[in-house]
Amino acid sequence: MRKVISREEGIELLSREGEVSFKSQSLPLINALGKRAASQVKAPFDLPELPRSTRDGYAVNHLDLKGVSESMPAYLTLVGEIRIGELPNISISLGEAVKVFTGSYLPKGADAVVMDEFVEESHGIIQVYRSVASGENVLGKGEDWPKEMPILSFGEKITVGKVGLLAACGFDKVKVLEIKIGIASTGNEVLSPGVKLIPGKIYDVNSFTIYSLLKNWGADPWIYGVVPDDLSKLIQALEELLSESDIVVLSGGSSIGAHDYTKELFRRFGGQIIIEGINISPGRPTIAGWIKGKLVFGLPGHPVSSVVSARVFLIPTLEKILKVEGDNLLFLPLLVNLPSKLGIEEFVCASLNGRGVMPIWGKSGAIGRVARGGFLIRVPEDVEGYREGEVVEVWSI
Amino acid sequence: MRKVISREEGIELLSREGEVSFKSQSLPLINALGKRAASQVKAPFDLPELPRSTRDGYAVNHLDLKGVSESMPAYLTLVGEIRIGELPNISISLGEAVKVFTGSYLPKGADAVVMDEFVEESHGIIQVYRSVASGENVLGKGEDWPKEMPILSFGEKITVGKVGLLAACGFDKVKVLEIKIGIASTGNEVLSPGVKLIPGKIYDVNSFTIYSLLKNWGADPWIYGVVPDDLSKLIQALEELLSESDIVVLSGGSSIGAHDYTKELFRRFGGQIIIEGINISPGRPTIAGWIKGKLVFGLPGHPVSSVVSARVFLIPTLEKILKVEGDNLLFLPLLVNLPSKLGIEEFVCASLNGRGVMPIWGKSGAIGRVARGGFLIRVPEDVEGYREGEVVEVWSI
Numbered sequence: 001m002r003k004v005i006s007r008e009e010g011i012e013l014l015s016r017e018g019e020v021s022f023k024s025q026s027l028p029l030i031n032a033l034g035k036r037a038a039s040q041v042k043a044p045f046d047l048p049e050l051p052r053s054t055r056d057g058y059a060v061n062h063l064d065l066k067g068v069s070e071s072m073p074a075y076l077t078l079v080g081e082i083r084i085g086e087l088p089n090i091s092i093s094l095g096e097a098v099k100v101f102t103g104s105y106l107p108k109g110a111d112a113v114v115m116d117e118f119v120e121e122s123h124g125i126i127q128v129y130r131s132v133a134s135g136e137n138v139l140g141k142g143e144d145w146p147k148e149m150p151i152l153s154f155g156e157k158i159t160v161g162k163v164g165l166l167a168a169c170g171f172d173k174v175k176v177l178e179i180k181i182g183i184a185s186t187g188n189e190v191l192s193p194g195v196k197l198i199p200g201k202i203y204d205v206n207s208f209t210i211y212s213l214l215k216n217w218g219a220d221p222w223i224y225g226v227v228p229d230d231l232s233k234l235i236q237a238l239e240e241l242l243s244e245s246d247i248v249v250l251s252g253g254s255s256i257g258a259h260d261y262t263k264e265l266f267r268r269f270g271g272q273i274i275i276e277g278i279n280i281s282p283g284r285p286t287i288a289g290w291i292k293g294k295l296v297f298g299l300p301g302h303p304v305s306s307v308v309s310a311r312v313f314l315i316p317t318l319e320k321i322l323k324v325e326g327d328n329l330l331f332l333p334l335l336v337n338l339p340s341k342l343g344i345e346e347f348v349c350a351s352l353n354g355r356g357v358m359p360i361w362g363k364s365g366a367i368g369r370v371a372r373g374g375f376l377i378r379v380p381e382d383v384e385g386y387r388e389g390e391v392v393e394v395w396s397i
Numbered sequence: 398m399r400k401v402i403s404r405e406e407g408i409e410l411l412s413r414e415g416e417v418s419f420k421s422q423s424l425p426l427i428n429a430l431g432k433r434a435a436s437q438v439k440a441p442f443d444l445p446e447l448p449r450s451t452r453d454g455y456a457v458n459h460l461d462l463k464g465v466s467e468s469m470p471a472y473l474t475l476v477g478e479i480r481i482g483e484l485p486n487i488s489i490s491l492g493e494a495v496k497v498f499t500g501s502y503l504p505k506g507a508d509a510v511v512m513d514e515f516v517e518e519s520h521g522i523i524q525v526y527r528s529v530a531s532g533e534n535v536l537g538k539g540e541d542w543p544k545e546m547p548i549l550s551f552g553e554k555i556t557v558g559k560v561g562l563l564a565a566c567g568f569d570k571v572k573v574l575e576i577k578i579g580i581a582s583t584g585n586e587v588l589s590p591g592v593k594l595i596p597g598k599i600y601d602v603n604s605f606t607i608y609s610l611l612k613n614w615g616a617d618p619w620i621y622g623v624v625p626d627d628l629s630k631l632i633q634a635l636e637e638l639l640s641e642s643d644i645v646v647l648s649g650g651s652s653i654g655a656h657d658y659t660k661e662l663f664r665r666f667g668g669q670i671i672i673e674g675i676n677i678s679p680g681r682p683t684i685a686g687w688i689k690g691k692l693v694f695g696l697p698g699h700p701v702s703s704v705v706s707a708r709v710f711l712i713p714t715l716e717k718i719l720k721v722e723g724d725n726l727l728f729l730p731l732l733v734n735l736p737s738k739l740g741i742e743e744f745v746c747a748s749l750n751g752r753g754v755m756p757i758w759g760k761s762g763a764i765g766r767v768a769r770g771g772f773l774i775r776v777p778e779d780v781e782g783y784r785e786g787e788v789v790e791v792w793s794i
Contacts (some may be wrong), residue, residue, distance in 0.1 A: 029590060030620065033609045047765070048599070054699075054762050085586025087597040103586065103698070103762070105597065144763040151768070160613065160794050161768035164606035164700060168599070168764050172591030189482025189500065193426060194569030200484040200502065202445070202565070209561035212430045216557065223427065302451075302499070303561060330727065331752040355728040355788065365451050365500070366541040367565050368444070371548070371558035391752065397557050 004277035004284065006381065007313055007345055013274050014288055015320035020295060022246055023178045033163055035176035036218040036322065037152040043169050046142035050088060051111075053100040055137040058119055058126055059110035060097045065131040074128045078121065082107060097126055106138060113137035145169070155322030157218050179219040179318070182245030183207050184237055186252035186261065187301060190226045205303040205367050206251035210310045213397065217315055229261055231268075238265055242294055249314065251299040251306045262287050262298035271296065279381065280345045283309035288317075303367040308347045308376065311397055330375075330394040332357040338386045340379040347376040350394065357394050370397060401674035401681065403778070404710055404742055410671050411685055412717035417692060419643055420575045430560055432573035433615040433719065434549035440566050443539035447485060448508075450497040452534040455516055455523055456507035457494045462528040471525045475518065479504060494523055503535060510534035542566070552719030554615050576616040576715070579642030580604050581634055583649035583658065584698060587623045602700040602764050603648035607707045610794065614712055626658055628665075635662055639691055646711065648696040648703045659684050659695035668693065676778065677742045680706035685714075700764040705744045705773065708794055727772075727791040729754040735774065735789075736782040743776040747791065754791050767794060 005013075024038030053059065060076060068074045080090045081099040090098055091108035098107045099121075106113070111134045118130035145151070151165050152158065158166075158174065166174060185204040193203050207223045214221040222244070227237040229252075241248045250262060266273050271291030278286050282305035287298035297314055299306040319326050335356040340346045349360040351373035359377060362369045378393040379386065386392055402410075421435030450456065457473060465471045477487040478496040487495055488505035495504045496518075503510070508531045515527035542548070548562050549555065555563075555571065563571060582601040590600050604620045611618040619641070624634040626649075638645045647659060663670050668688030675683050679702035684695035694711055696703040716723050732753040737743045746757040748770035756774060759766045775790040776783065783789055 029605060030608050030612070033612060045594075049596075052762065054760050084584070085597050085599075103599070139760050139762045143760070145765040145768070159768070159771055160606055160609040160704070161764070161771055163609045164602045164704065164764045165768040167590045167605040168602045168700070170588075170590050170592075170594055170600050172589070187481070191567075192569070193564045193567050195567075197442075197567055199446075200482050202482075202500070203567045205561045205565045208426060208564040209557055211427055212557040212560045215427070215430060303565070307557070307561065328749040330729075330749070332727075332729075352725040352727070363451050363536050363540070365445075365449065365536045367558070367561045368542040371542070371556070371562040374556055374558055 004279050005275065006279050007316075010275045010278045010288070010313060011317045011320050014295065014317045020246060020321055024175050025178055026173045026175050029163060029166055029172050029174055032158050032174040032176050033160070034216070034218055035158055036179065037154060037156045037158060038175040038177045040150050040154055041152040041166070041171070041174065042148050042150050043145050044147070045169070046147045047145040047168055048139055048141060048143070051106045051141055052139045053102060053104045053106060053113045053137060054139050055113050055115045056101050057113045057115040057137060058097040058128070059092070059100045059104075059106045059113050060128070060132065061092065061094055061110060062112040062132050062134045062136070064094055065114065065128055068128055068131045070129045076126050076128060078124050078126055080107070111135060111138070153324075155324040157324075177218075179247070180245045181214050181219050181221040181247045181249060182224055182241035183210050183221055183249045184224040184227050184241060184251075186227045186229060186234065186250055188228045192226050206299065206301070206306040209303065209307045209367070209370070210249055210251065210299070213307065213310050213315065217318070219318070231261065231264060234261055234265055235268060238269065238291070242269075242292055246294060247318075248291070248294060248296045249299060249310070250297065252301050266291060266296070278309075278313060280308070280312065280347060281341070282347070283313065286313060302365050304349065304365065304370060307370055307397065311376065311395065312347055312378075327396065330396070331391050332394050334377070334386050334388055334390050334392050337388050338377065338379065338392070340383065340385045342384045343381060345381045346379040347395070348379065349373050350375045350377045352394075357392065373397075401676050402672065403676050404713075407672045407675045407685070407710060408714050408717050411692065411714045416690070417643060417718055421572050422575050423570045423572050426560060426563055426569050426571055429555050429571040429573050430557070431613070431615055432555055433576065433721075434551060434553045434555060435572040435574045437547050437551055438549040438563070438568070438571065439545050439547050440542050441544070442566070443544045444542040444565055445536055445538065445540075448503045448538055449536045450499060450501045450503060450510045450534060451536050452510050452512045453498050454510045454512040454534060455494040455525070456489070456497045456501075456503045456510050457525070457529065458489065458491055458507060459509040459529050459531045459533070461491055462511065462525055465525055465528045467526045473523050473525060475521050475523050477504070508532060508535070550721075552721040554721075574615075576644070577642045578611050578616050578618040578644045578646060579621055579638035580607050580618055580646045581621040581624050581638060581648075583624045583626060583631065583647055585625045589623050603696065603698070603703040606700065606704045606764070606767070607646055607648065607696070610704065610707050610712065614715070616715070628658065628661060631658055631662055632665060635666065635688070639666075639689055643691060644715075645688070645691060645693045646696060646707070647694065649698050663688060663693070675706075675710060677705070677709065677744060678738070679744070680710065683710060699762050701746065701762065701767060704767055704794065708773065708792065709744055709775075724793065727754075727793070728788050729791050731774070731783050731785055731787050731789050734782065734785050735776065737776040737780065739781045740778060742778045744773040744792070745776065746770050747772045747774045749791075754789065770794075
């Protein structure tokens with residue numbers, strides 16, 4: 001058996017070897033939400049294209065209002081109005097103002113807007129009771145998002161805010177990566193949900209948690225189903241999984257026998273095992289390597305082990321391959337003491353609770369711990385537990 | 398104009414008046430991810446149904462190993478083996494043990510498992526070098542999730558962990574709420590993304606950000622499109638929106654004129670305006686009420702105002718109607734001083750940055766601020782800003 005390596009080393013090795021390339025497709029903007037961008041997208045024009053008012057008021061040159069106050073108003077000549085959606089075909093000179101609305105473009109010569117509430121208008125003259133700074137109540141040309149600034153980089157997740165920014169720039173479609181990941185569970189004791197329970201058997205959990213994690217991450221996972229511990233059936237399943245996917249994820253019993261099957265599959269397909277065990281708990285018996293140019297993962301069979309390995313190893317490997325940052329980690333105070341073993345990187349099921357994070361105790365087979373929480377506390381290899389109140393690294397599932 | 402009320406009061410009023418009922422549909426488990434449960438779902442059986450081993454080892458009665466150590470081993474008779482997926486048809490008496498694997502059921506009479514590494518087996522006798530506690534390395538009957546315990550409650554969001562738990566209980570389908578929310582943007586200056594930009598006009602941002610927020614929340618939003626400021630076209634649009642939706646969300650210019658159109662629509666349809674302005678910034682000019690038994694929201698036109706109003710007012714109203722908790726709020730230290738106005742509840746665009754939260758400065762029309770961050774810092778009405786290092790309430794967008 002190969003040396004068990006650290007999670008970091010494992011991710012490094014897998015993202016360095018071979019080459020994964022993904023297809024892309026153009027999706028309507030709303031369907032791109034949560035997917036991964038297939039290419040860099042830059043702003044095609046300045047947002048806004050010209051300075052706009054952010055208030056209902058009067059566009060002025062701020063120099064005209066220097067030293068103005070309630071007791072010392074300024075008087076300006078109203079030379080027109082620019083409505084929302086109209087081009088700014090008026091210009092002003094010193095001593096002049098133009099009525100504008102929230103969203104109106106500014107006339108040439110104006111550099112600020114004074115709000116309605118500080119102005120009295122009468123017979124083409126406005127009386128202004130307040131000074132303004134240059135740029136006040138104005139969204140400058142390109143101030144929201146400048147022309148040519150990247151909106152999306154390759155592999156980036158398309159968030160609510162990015163959907164909004166893409167719409168603002170007129171995009172109704174966006175090219176996203178199609179990251180096809182085929183998932184199967186192995187084991188004679190495993191049944192697919194929906195079939196009648198046979199006494200002694202258990203339902204497949206891992207296909208569904210791994211699918212959900214990858215879907216939320218922005219990939220296109222699909223579930224092959226349950227494959228019994230039978231080499232010919234495993235070979236047949238893996239052939240279909242490889243032909244229909246860019247990446248294959250098997251999960252199986254963490255027993256020696258189950259691992260032997262996965263290793264035998266690598267041999268039969270002429271693949272190369274790169275990772276055989278990673279120094280994390282739970283999730284240690286994770287295998288990964290290459291078969292026919294495709295990444296193949298063999299995750300542990302225990303439901304919590306497999307979801308942890310997928311979250312902290314498989315997903316960071318995908319992120320490293322795409323050269324993108326992972327999701328925001330949280331740093332939160334622990335609400336109780338958390339013991340842990342030195343020498344292994346631990347991930348402890350947890351929930352957010354008021355102002356801190358609370359471990360969910362229990363055994364690694366218990367999927368209820370993931371269902372109750374949705375977070376993991378990372379305890380690095382060289383840390384022997386944390387005390388209540390210490391700030392710890394928290395990953396969302 | 399009605400009194401501007403607090404966000405809390407507004408949510409209370411809207412969730413109290415009238416009655417919203419949603420349809421439901423049965424979805425395959427994987428498609429239910431991220432949706433809202435349409436009914437309570439309880440565990441149909443104990444998980445696990447019988448005690449299971451969480452290790453490869455030997456099932457024993459812990460009493461047999463009392464005081465056992467490396468220098469004082471115990472000798473037990475091996476009476477059989479229970480493989481994974483087999484029913485436990487063996488029972489043991491004191492002095493006996495059964496070989497088990499990770500996931501095997503325990504034989505009757507056993508209450509603990511001693512791991513392989515502490516055992517030597519030879520000619521039907523095992524030599525054990527370690528004592529175990531009752532329940533050690535065993536997942537007890539119902540210890541993961543007991544029979545009848547609710548997995549999902551009505552309106553609850555279906556997470557990765559809950560998908561896993563539903564699978565573990567054999568569910569391949571789940572009933573989810575269909576919360577149809579029709580969205581339209583109004584304004585003569587607004588164009589739909591994808592059409593050629595007409596100078597002076599802007600693209601519709603709000604339909605897309607509101608859609609994305611609601612989709613991520615678990616609703617079924619749809620976008621009607623852009624409606625010009627023309628009463629007959631607005632009436633026609635609202636008729637279609639009402640007939641196809643449970644809830645309608647309009648967003649329009651925050652100018653007085655735009656508001657008049659929304660109010661006129663309430664009058665024309667015999668509706669009732671409940672909220673006219675809420676004491677939040679940005680997002681103050683928010684209108685909401687009932688038309689023909691359906692909730693109708695009129696959100697501000699400014700992109701940031703409208704996304705904030707949707708996130709902190711519309712979504713919490715939905716949550717209150719469903720009687721569900723909101724998403725986890727975060728409490729994180731501020732990385733800089735944050736000034737704010739007394740007397741209004743402010744929501745400041747922000748990003749997570751290392752161990753704290755960082756405001757993103759800028760003007761309320763700038764959707765780039767949402768695109769750059771994805772979080773909001775809440776500053777309550779009675780707080781006049783925060784100092785660097787203070788722990789503040791953070792909402793994700």
